[in-house]
Structures are given as C-alpha cells and as structure tokens.
Amino acid sequence: MRLEPIAAPSLARRLGLPALALAATVLVASALAMLAGADPLATLGLILQGAVGSKFAALETLNRATPLIFTGLAVAVAFRAKLWNIGAEAQLYAGALLTVVVGTQAGLPGPLALPLMAGAAVLAGALVLLGPVLLKTRMGVDEVVTTLLLNFIMALLISYLLEGPLKDPMGMGWPKSPALPRDARLPRLAEGLRLHWGFALALICAAGIWLMQTRTTLGYEIRAVGLSPQAARFAGIPVGRVLVKTALISGGLAALAGFSEVAGLKGNLTADLSPGFGYTGIIVAMLALLHPLGVVVSALFVAGIFVGADSMSRAAGVPTYIADMLLATALLFMVLALLLTRMRVVRG
Amino acid sequence: MTQDHGAQDIVLRLTNITKRFGALLANDGISLALRRGEVVALLGENGAGKTTLMNILFGHYTADEGEVEVFGQKLPPGLPGAALRAGVGMVHQHFTLADNLTVLDNILLGTEPLWRLSLGRGAARRRVARLSQEFGLAVDPDARVGALSVGERQRVEILKALYREARILILDEPTAVLTPQESEALFDTLRRMVAQGLSVIFISHKLHEVMAASQRVLVLRHGRLAGEVATADTSREALAEMMVGAEITPPAPSPARPGAVRLRLAGVVTPPQGTRPGLRGIDLDLRAGQILGLAGVSGNGQGALADLLSGLEAPQAGRMELDGVPVRQWSPRAALAAGIGRIPEDRHRTGTIADFSLTENAVLETYARPPVARRGLMDWRAARRAAQDLIEAYDIRCPGPEARIRLLSGGNMQKLILGRVLEAGPVVILANQPVRGLDIGAVTYVQDRLIAARDAGAAVLLISEDLDEVLTLSDVVRVICDGRLSPEFPRGSKTPAELGQWMAGAGVDHAA
Numbered sequence: 001m002r003l004e005p006i007a008a009p010s011l012a013r014r015l016g017l018p019a020l021a022l023a024a025t026v027l028v029a030s031a032l033a034m035l036a037g038a039d040p041l042a043t044l045g046l047i048l049q050g051a052v053g054s055k056f057a058a059l060e061t062l063n064r065a066t067p068l069i070f071t072g073l074a075v076a077v078a079f080r081a082k083l084w085n086i087g088a089e090a091q092l093y094a095g096a097l098l099t100v101v102v103g104t105q106a107g108l109p110g111p112l113a114l115p116l117m118a119g120a121a122v123l124a125g126a127l128v129l130l131g132p133v134l135l136k137t138r139m140g141v142d143e144v145v146t147t148l149l150l151n152f153i154m155a156l157l158i159s160y161l162l163e164g165p166l167k168d169p170m171g172m173g174w175p176k177s178p179a180l181p182r183d184a185r186l187p188r189l190a191e192g193l194r195l196h197w198g199f200a201l202a203l204i205c206a207a208g209i210w211l212m213q214t215r216t217t218l219g220y221e222i223r224a225v226g227l228s229p230q231a232a233r234f235a236g237i238p239v240g241r242v243l244v245k246t247a248l249i250s251g252g253l254a255a256l257a258g259f260s261e262v263a264g265l266k267g268n269l270t271a272d273l274s275p276g277f278g279y280t281g282i283i284v285a286m287l288a289l290l291h292p293l294g295v296v297v298s299a300l301f302v303a304g305i306f307v308g309a310d311s312m313s314r315a316a317g318v319p320t321y322i323a324d325m326l327l328a329t330a331l332l333f334m335v336l337a338l339l340l341t342r343m344r345v346v347r348g
Numbered sequence: 349m350t351q352d353h354g355a356q357d358i359v360l361r362l363t364n365i366t367k368r369f370g371a372l373l374a375n376d377g378i379s380l381a382l383r384r385g386e387v388v389a390l391l392g393e394n395g396a397g398k399t400t401l402m403n404i405l406f407g408h409y410t411a412d413e414g415e416v417e418v419f420g421q422k423l424p425p426g427l428p429g430a431a432l433r434a435g436v437g438m439v440h441q442h443f444t445l446a447d448n449l450t451v452l453d454n455i456l457l458g459t460e461p462l463w464r465l466s467l468g469r470g471a472a473r474r475r476v477a478r479l480s481q482e483f484g485l486a487v488d489p490d491a492r493v494g495a496l497s498v499g500e501r502q503r504v505e506i507l508k509a510l511y512r513e514a515r516i517l518i519l520d521e522p523t524a525v526l527t528p529q530e531s532e533a534l535f536d537t538l539r540r541m542v543a544q545g546l547s548v549i550f551i552s553h554k555l556h557e558v559m560a561a562s563q564r565v566l567v568l569r570h571g572r573l574a575g576e577v578a579t580a581d582t583s584r585e586a587l588a589e590m591m592v593g594a595e596i597t598p599p600a601p602s603p604a605r606p607g608a609v610r611l612r613l614a615g616v617v618t619p620p621q622g623t624r625p626g627l628r629g630i631d632l633d634l635r636a637g638q639i640l641g642l643a644g645v646s647g648n649g650q651g652a653l654a655d656l657l658s659g660l661e662a663p664q665a666g667r668m669e670l671d672g673v674p675v676r677q678w679s680p681r682a683a684l685a686a687g688i689g690r691i692p693e694d695r696h697r698t699g700t701i702a703d704f705s706l707t708e709n710a711v712l713e714t715y716a717r718p719p720v721a722r723r724g725l726m727d728w729r730a731a732r733r734a735a736q737d738l739i740e741a742y743d744i745r746c747p748g749p750e751a752r753i754r755l756l757s758g759g760n761m762q763k764l765i766l767g768r769v770l771e772a773g774p775v776v777i778l779a780n781q782p783v784r785g786l787d788i789g790a791v792t793y794v795q796d797r798l799i800a801a802r803d804a805g806a807a808v809l810l811i812s813e814d815l816d817e818v819l820t821l822s823d824v825v826r827v828i829c830d831g832r833l834s835p836e837f838p839r840g841s842k843t844p845a846e847l848g849q850w851m852a853g854a855g856v857d858h859a860a
Contacts (some may be wrong), residue, residue, distance in 0.1 A: 002426075098564065122401070184390045215726055216724050216725055216726060217724050217725070218718050219716060220715055221715075224704070224708075224712070227704065228697065228701045228702070231700060231701045232701070233660065234680055234690070234692060235680065236661065236679070236681035236683075236684050236713060237712050238681075346410070
C-alpha cells in the first residue's frame with residue numbers, strides 16, 4: 001500500500017471525510033463509555049447537555065473557549081510559518097504574571113489600567129518566544145525543544161514567585177498572588193451575564209489575525225516562509241525577520257490568554273491557572289487547519305467537550321478523562337481525514 | 349519486427365505499460381523488448397515518459413496496466429527488491445552513494461548478510477578489482493566516495509550494480525554530469541559489457557550519444573512509443589524529428605551588438621558549501637546586448653556563481669560592480685533592486701512556491717511595492733491583474749490565476765518565472781538551466797524570449813550543462829571548472845571537443 005497525491009480533491013471527499021472522522025470519534029467515545037459501564041448514547045447526550053444544554057452551560061463553554069481561542073490563534077499563526085511554537089503555556093503564564101504585577105500597582109489610573117496590563121502581558125509573551133526564535137534563526141537551534149522546555153522553566157518560576165515575592169500576605173499561606181483591584185478587572189459583557197470581555201477580545205483577535213493573514217504583506221510573507229523558505233529567501237523575503245515578527249505576534253496572543261483568565265475570570269494568579277491551555281491550543285489550531293476563524297469554532301468544540309464531560313461525569317459517574325480521549329481521537333481521525341482528502345491509498 | 353526473431357535471446361520484455369498521474373498519461377501502452385548483449389537507447393524529450401517507464405520496470409512505480417518480464421519471469425509490480433534479485437541494476441541520475449564511506453564499503457553496503465562475523469572483505473575486494481578491470485571502470489576501492497569526481501562516482505554506481513550480478517543495467521541520463529571525454533570512457537565500458545552478454549538500457553535526450561553508444565533506439569514522445577530503429581539505419585536528424593514530431597528549427601540568433609559592461613566581477617571568491625565548490629577568484633564581464641554562455645560539467649561552481657548573482661551569497665573577496673559602481677550590501681532584494689532578473693535552476697523549489705496560486709507566485713518579487721501593495725496592505729485585485737497579464741503575454745496554459753502552480757507543467761511554470769523576470773525590465777538576466785526538462789515548444793519559446801531580451805539590451809548570463817544549448821545561444825562562451833573560468837571564446841571559435849578539454853580542467857589552471 002502506498003499514498004498517491006490527488007490533484008483536485010472532490011467536494012464529497014473534502015466534506016465527507018471530516019464528517020466520517022467525527023462519526024468515528026463518536027464511535028470510539030461510545031466504546032469508551034461502555035467500557036466504563038455506562039450507556040453510550042446517554043453519556044454522549046449528557047456531554048452535549050452539559051456543554052450547551054442550558055444558558056449556564058453554554059456560558060461556561062464560552063468562558064472555557066476564551067483562553068483556547070487565544071492559544072489556538074497563537075499556535076495557528078506560528079505554525080503557518082512552520083515555526084513550531086510548543087510554548088504557548090509558558091507565554092500564557094508570562095502574560096498572566098505581568099497582568100498581576102502591573103494590575104496590582106498602587107496608583108494606577110483607572111481607565112488606563114486594563115490597556116497597560118494587556119500591553120505588558122503581550123510584551124512579556126512576545127519576549128518569551130523571542131529567545132527561541134532568535135536561537136533558531138541565528139544558530140539553527142530547534143524551537144520545538146526550546147519552547148517546550150521553557151514551559152517547565154516558566155512553571156517553576158511562577159511557583160517560586162507565588163511562594164516568595166508575589167505571595168499574597170492575606171492569602172492564609174496559600175501560594176497565590178494578591179487579587180486585582182476592581183478597576184483592573186475585565187468587566188462582564190452584560191450585567192448578570194457570567195461572560196467577560198476577554199471573549200470579545202478573543203473574537204476581535206481572531207478577525208484581526210484573519211485580516212492580517214489575507215490582506216497584509218506580512219501575512220503573505222508568513223505564508224510564503226511557511227510553504228517554502230528557500231523560494232521565499234530567493235524572492236527577497238527577509239525570512240529571519242518574518243519569523244521574528246511571527247513569533248512576537250504568536251507569543252503576544254498566547255499571553256492574552258493569561259491576561260484574560262486573570263483579569264476576566266480568576267482575579268489573581270495561581271500556579272494552576274491553566275490546565276494546559278497552551279498545549280490544548282495546539283489541538284485547537286490543528287483541528288482548525290490553522291485557519292484563524294476556524295480556531296474560534298474548534299475552540300468552542302473543544303471547550304464544549306471539556307465542560308460537557310465535566311458535567312456528564314458528575315451525573316453518570318464516567319471519568320472526565322473521557323474528554324481527553326475524545327479530543328485525542330478527534331484530532332487523530334481529523335488529521336487522517338485531512339491526509340486522505342489530499343492523498344489516496346493505492347494497492348501495490 | 350525486431351521482437352520476432354531470437355525470442356529466446358530476450359532478457360527483458362515490457363508489455364503494454366500504461367501509467368497515469370491524475371490527468372497526465374505518462375506512459376501509454378508502451379511495449380519493448382531487450383535482447384542479450386545489446387545497448388538500447390531510450391530517447392525522448394524530458395517529460396516524454398522515459399524515467400517513468402524505467403521506474404515501473406524497476407518497481408518504484410506500479411503500472412496501471414501492462415506487465416514486466418525479466419528472463420521469462422513476470423516481475424511482481426512495485427517491488428524494487430524483486431527487480432534487483434532478477435538481475436536488473438539501475439544507475440540513477442542522482443547517485444545513491446554514502447559520501448563518508450569508501451568505494452568498497454559502498455559497493456558492499458546492503459549485500460552483507462546480517463548475521464555473520466567475517467564479512468569476507470578479501471574476497472569482495474578481489475571481485476571488485478576483477479570487475480573494474482574487466483569493464484574498464486578504474487577506481488580506487490579504498491578512496492572515500494566524498495573525495496571522488498562525479499565520473500568516478502558513476503563508475504562506483506555501475507560497479508555496485510555489477511557486483512550484485514546485474515545482467516541488465518539501466519542508466520538514467522548517465523552523461524548529464526560527464527565531460528565529453530568521460531562520456532567516451534563510459535561508452536567504452538558499455539561496449540565491454542555488451543561483449544560479455546550483458547544488456548543495457550541507456551536513457552538520454554542527447555542525439556549524438558545515442559548514435560555513438562547504442563545498437564537500437566526507441567523514441568518516446570508524450571508517453572507513447574514514437575518509433576523504433578536500428579541505430580545504423582538512422583541519422584541524428586531523423587531521430588530528432590521522431591522525438592519532437594516535426595522538423596525542429598533551432599534558434600539562429602542574429603549577431604549580437606554588445607554594449608557597455610553592466611556587471612563586472614573581479615577576483616571574486618566565494619566559500620565552498622559542502623561538496624559544492626566555491627568560486628576561486630573569477631573575473632567576469634557581462635555586457636549589454638550579449639549572451640554569455642557558461643559551459644561546464646555540473647557541480648563546478650555554476651551554483652556558486654548563480655547564488656552570487658541571485659544575491660543569495662556575497663563575495664568573500666574580490667569586487668563586484670554594477671555599471672561601474674561597487675556593490676556594498678548584497679542580498680536577493682538588493683539584486684532585484686539593481687535590476688538583476690533571476691531564472692533559478694530549480695523552478696519547483698526556488699522559483700515558485702508550489703502551494704501558492706499563480707497570482708501569489710506572479711508577485712513574489714514585487715509584492716511589497718505598489719501597485720501590488722500599499723502601506724503594508726495587499727491589493728489582490730492588482731496582483732490578479734498582473735498575473736492575468738503574464739498569463740496572456742507569455743501564453744501560460746492554466747485553469748486561471750487562482751490555480752495552484754503545482755498543477756502547471758514545467759514549461760508553463762517556467763513561462764511564469766520568465767514573465768516575472770522580463771516584465772521587471774532587467775538590466776542583467778541570470779538564466780540558470782532555463783530550459784532543462786521542458787518540452788521542445790517551451791524550449792524554443794524561452795530561448796526566443798531570452799534572445800529578444802538580449803536584443804533589447806539586457807546582459808544575459810546563460811548557465812547550462814547542455815553544451816549544444818550553450819553553443820546555440822551564446823555570443824561568447826566561457827567554461828567553468830572547479831570554480832575557475834576559462835577565457836572568453838567568441839561564437840564558433842572552439843569546437844565542442846576543445847571546450848570539452850576545458851570542461852575537464854585542462855588549461856583552466858594556466859589561465860587563472
């Protein structure tokens with residue numbers, strides 16, 4: 001057996017295969033639910049209900065999707081240039097850190113507080129990715145390794161800061177930062193609605209990135225560098241500089257996830273701020289085929305599965321790990337489906 | 349008729365081979381028979397289906413229809429191992445040798461049994477020595493392959509096949525990397541093989557070699573067998589006609605009217621890269637309204653010179669002047685700004701971005717400036733218009749400006765690159781292998797456009813490994829060998845054999 005490229009895949013192939021992938025995912029999920037001793041259809045129903053079954057559930061899904069949109073965009077932007085940023089987690093924490101540091105400064109003028117915090121966060125996230133990208137363009141160091149390892153360095157740094165200089169004196173000994181003052185919190189989108197402006201900012205960012213990629217020379221350069229660095233260099237595109245710009249945008253976006261979680265939801269910084277949003281962002285971006293608007297959709301899908309599985313597990317007693325397995329199978333089937341839209345298997 | 353008599357002598361038979369790649373019919377019902385002790389030349393333009401056919405024979409591809417028989421046994425499709433075991437050896441255009449191993453190690457690689465302590469190297473060495481003597485393949489078994497010349501490497505490849513007891517040898521464009529003298533030596537080896545009862549399929553698109561080396565010629569055109577003749581009964585002209593389907597008229601450029609020197613290199617040195625030599629102190633003048641043809645065996649510094657003119661590499665030492673002004677900052681962008689139009693050697697990977705549309709490829713070199721972009725914003729309508737203009741002006745056959753360029757044939761891809769270069773109104777044109785792999789129609793088109801650009805006052809540097817092409821197009825010829833240049837030879841002042849001497853390195857050293 002081998003693969004042969006298909007010159008122009010048919011519409012049926014392009015739509016049918018992803019649908020098939022989704023169906024296969026549901027099948028695997030059902031099998032898993034049965035293994036856990038539950039009724040598969042009921043389990044899936046409960047997940048769906050838990051994700052979008054009520055206003056509360058739907059808002060919870062949107063809240064959970066917000067950081068995933070940011071990290072998904074961060075990964076999508078970088079991967080477009082074939083810059084393998086695996087460090088959105090570190091950039092997220094860098095953003096969260098600066099959000100708290102700036103936001104808790106005394107005498108910060110009210111209306112300026114949030115923009116200053118966001119700006120500092122973006123800068124911090126961008127700088128965290130700047131090191132790896134410079135090492136890559138200057139010395140050929142593999143950014144997969146450096147960005148991945150920075151995640152652990154950043155996690156340890158945050159732990160240290162929360163036990164030391166950043167520790168909340170009123171925190172009863174818990175490792176957490178002081179809370180942000182009222183002026184430094186992202187307001188809710190509407191009174192009484194448990195959804196903050198971070199979600200709107202995420203949507204704006206997605207639209208902005210989409211415009212950047214399709215309408216600007218930088219977007220064109222990023223795509224050229226990603227598809228063929230050799231041809232890009234020959235055509236006079238400054239490959240190294242484009243990669244640096246990409247990294248700054250990507251790191252900044254991931255940092256906004258941290259900003260939005262701290263200023264919009266949690267109000268302070270703890271070491272468990274992110275349950276792996278940075279890593280899940282990779283799944284989000286891949287499912288979206290790196291399309292910035294697709295990132296919004298796939299972030300909602302992924303968040304829905306997480307939130308739904310949480311509530312299902314409370315009701316049906318099936319472990320929430322089913323959510324991780326679901327996402328993993330969804331990703332694998334989707335990647336396979338995408339491969340098969342462009343390639344056909346031939347015998348011999 | 350050639351297949352009727354002596355059926356017991358037939359060592360290889362391809363029957364009715366058909367292979368499609370999407371809409372392209374690469375091989376259309378091709379049948380051929382190879383007899384014991386003969387050299388059959390497989391002649392055809394690039395893209396005629398020669399390499400596809402041989403890849404099917406060797407099991408790299410699976411045919412859609414038809415079958416392969418070796419020594420009367422049907423070969424299972426798609427298994428290169430089976431072809432090897434049946435006694436078929438292939439020498440690819442691009443060698444498959446490990447540079448860091450010795451000649452002997454390379455020959456033995458893959459033949460040693462996995463579970464045996466002694467490798468029997470003594471016996472192997474004796475056998476290699478005997479083979480190389482028998483077939484005139486002189487090469488030192490203990491030399492590291494990385495240190496060998498291209499011709500020597502090819503001998504190692506052939507030895508490798510012979511060591512594995514190949515009775516049928518397929519040579520894919522073996523002379524593309526050889527000097528005329530080395531080619532002669534190769535033909536001598538082929539004659540010895542045939543005398544020993546081996547059979548050879550020799551793939552080429554060079555007529556004089558086919559005439560010199562083969563007993564029988566099969567001509568492929570557009571994936572079909574266009575003709576089959578005994579070499580003794582045909583002529584170069586007849587073969588050429590069979591190959592292209594019509595009488596060809598090579599471009600006959602009018603005499604050049606050379607003008608001022610536009611680009612001057614004086615004592616330019618660039619560092620070697622890997623196995624690729626750098627430039628070792630070259631002086632070069634490119635004059636307006638003149639085509640300077642650079643002949644040479646591939647890998648002798650053409651790449652370094654092309655990279656220098658493209659802006660990919662800056663001189664390590666020496667001077668580069670454009671219109672008498674020394675160049676300081678040097679980059680692809682600087683080269684473009686200075687009016688150097690570049691047709692790169694590899695149109696698939698350097699000249700275009702395969703997954704970009706025609707539009708996106710058309711503006712690769714102008715995307716940052718008006719009318720295509722203003723203040724960082726792309727004007728896609730202007731870009732599409734530019735692409736549409738190129739499609740019309742350069743007769744690019746394509747589904748439309750939004751089609752991905754990987755769907756285009758090599759000729760149409762090259763026309764897009766050519767258009768991109770010429771529409772910028774270049775002062776200097778670097779044409780690196782501009783017609784390699786194109787069909788004859790596209791070849792003529794590209795060559796005519798280059799001549800027209802010369803007549804319009806451009807200074808053209810034509811780099812080609814095809815001596816015939818260099819001799820046809822160039823007003824002045826220079827030969828590159830090991831990073832050094834021969835003096836300028838005006839059109840017609842040197843025979844191909846004399847140039848071959850220079851290509852082989854004789855004379856260049858005294859000149860430098």
